[in-house]
Amino acid sequence: MLRTRTVALISPSTPFLQAAVTALTFEGHDVVAFEALTEAISAMHNRSFDAVVIDVSARPPRDQRSLSDLVRLVGKDRIWIALPLGVSPWASDAERLGIRHTLGVPLRSTELEEVLTYLQEIPAALTSYDATEPAQTRAVHIEDLPNNRYFLAASPSMMRIYENIRLLAQVDAPVLILGESGVGKDVIANLLHKHSRRAAHTFCSVNCAALPPDLLESELFGYEAGAFTGAVKAKPGRFEQADKGTLLLDEIGEMSAPMQAKLLHVLQDGRYSRLGARSVSTADVRVIAATNVNIDSAIEDKLFREDLYYRISTFTIRVPPLRERREEIPYLIEEMVKRQAMAFHQDPVYISPRMMSLLQDYEWPGNLRELGNAVIRMQVLKGQESSISDIEAKVLGKVAKVQSCGKDAPEPEVSVNEMRSIVRNFKDQTESRLIQQALEEARWNRRQAALALRISYRTLLYKIEHYRLKETRVPIRFEAVQGSGSSLPV
Structure with a gap:
């Protein structure tokens, strides 16, 4: 169901207000304009806003208190700030308060589309940001982890996982993380540890x-000096190193039967012995297990102990593969590009709409690991389409296979490149017609068209740019916008 959002625009600049008002009202949103930040904050005590755009490009006097009040009333994730060029105290204040969304002056259409995308995706009852707020109230959640890792959730399934993590982190019950290789099971384990009471350990x-x-036994439990040939000095095991902390047993489904028995004993009473030791040690460790093995089949085939399974799976988290959460791919690519550009000391690479479309159509059998490698190639090769030629061939090959299924006629003698071109043109023409038809039926309301096509708003914007679709109807002309008691000329 389409909803109208209310946006507060704060700027002393008429051209800035004109550009923002035209774009926002054209998409059906309500806009209230203010000349000063203090006026907007006064109004916010009596009414709520879904988003706030504040323009400080003219370098108004620094107002830390008002900006802090704005974050408290609205939430840092719903504020866009247009900063001046160069060094500005407003930039440092925004960074300190956690305001991540910035705009340039003059406004660019791509930046306004970011605001519109956010307004499309937020729930109607979204309130100010709170660390304890349920994850489903935010469109995208990104959280940094140690060693330049991060957790990103932009789909309903991953938002539910984040909610469960926040709940499970507060108790020491064992957790089993299931999922294909490369889906980020270790990231889930790190996030559980970060939000737990053991995070300081x-x-x-x-x-x-x-x-x-x-x-593996010596790695887990450690050994004493002289326990075996080459054991010159004693070494603590992982259970000892993780005392009062968290231990992730990754790929536990590959563990041998004898090791499964020893691990079960440790998990039952929390006691173990180093190799070659006569004394018994105790471990206060939270154990998280992860595997890409089908545990049910492994138990049935006697490859995994059923009693160990029940010991490690008080709670189970199933991480969906990337192909089941395609709406996250643009967000993941954006975050990966930003981080790789910083690592390589380069400017972030531009990814064309056509490339993004191919990346979203691909099945990603290697999941996040494969996507990360693709992003590295694109960053190093400066976004050349050759950087994803293998992905393009697989996507187009799948389409060609579907098109030819059930046909007995002999195949024409064409080259591989010609076949790719035929398939690509057929796919593009069909998709372009469907999108154009949906836009016209929605009278070029892109939010409504995205819902009808069952694709994300951001994906639709990529498609419109890629196919160079043009609006045929005459745009609505807005005569004035009421702000803080004054009219805005168009």
């Missing part, structure tokens, strides 16, 4: 599939 992880049973 060590987080350790062990890849159970990477070590043979004998080495």
Whole structure:
């Protein structure tokens, strides 16, 4: 269901207000204009706003208190700030308060589309930001983790996982994380540790599939000097290193049967012994297990102990593959490009709408790991389409296979490149016609057209730019906008 949002525009500049008002009201949103930040804050005590755009490009006097009040009343994630060029105290204040959304002056259409996308995706009853607020009230959630890792949720399934993580982090019950290779199971484990009461202590992880049973045992439980040939001095195990912290047993489905039995014993009573030790040690460790193995089949085939499964799976989190949350792909790519550009000391690469469309159509069998590699290639090769030629071939090959399914006629003798071109043109023409038809039926209301096409608003914007679709109807002319008691000329 389409909803009208209310946006507060704060700027002393008439051209700035004109550009923003025209774009926002054209999409059906209500706009209230203010000349000063203090006026807007006074109004916000009596009415609520879904988003706020504040223009400080003219370098007004610094007002830390009012900006802090604005964040408290509206929430940092619903504020867009247009900053001046160069160094500005407003920029440092915005960074300190966590305001991430910035705009340039003069306004660019791509920046306004970001605001419009946000207004389309937020729920109607969204209130000011709170750290304890349920995750589903925010369109996108990005959270930094140690070692330049991060958690991103922009789909209903990942938002539900984030909610569950916030709940499960408060208790020490074992958690089993299931999912295909590369979906980010270790990220989920890190996030559980970060929000738990053990966050101040060590987080350790062990890849159970990477070590043979004998080495895995010494890695987990440690050993004393002289326990075996080459053991010159004693070494603590992961259970000892993670005392009062969290231990991730990654790929636990690959663990050997003897090690499963030893691990079960430790999990039951919290006691273990170093190799070669005569004394018994205790461990206060929260254990999180992860695997890409089908546990039910492994238990049925006697490859995994059923009693161990029940011991590690008090709670289970199933992480969906990337192909089941395609709406997150643009957000993931944006975040990956930003981080890779910083790592390579380069400007972020521009990804064309056509490339983004291909990336969203791809199945991603390697999930986030494969997507990360693709982003690195695009960043290094400056966005050249050759950087994703393998992905393009797979996507177009799948389309060609579907088109030819069930046909017995002999295939014409054409080259691979010609076949790719035929398939690409057919796909583009069909998709372009469908999008044009949906836009015309919605009278070029892009939000309504996106709902009818069952695609995200951002994806529709990419498609419109890619196919160069043009609006045929005459745009509505807005005569005036009422702000703080004054009219806005158009």
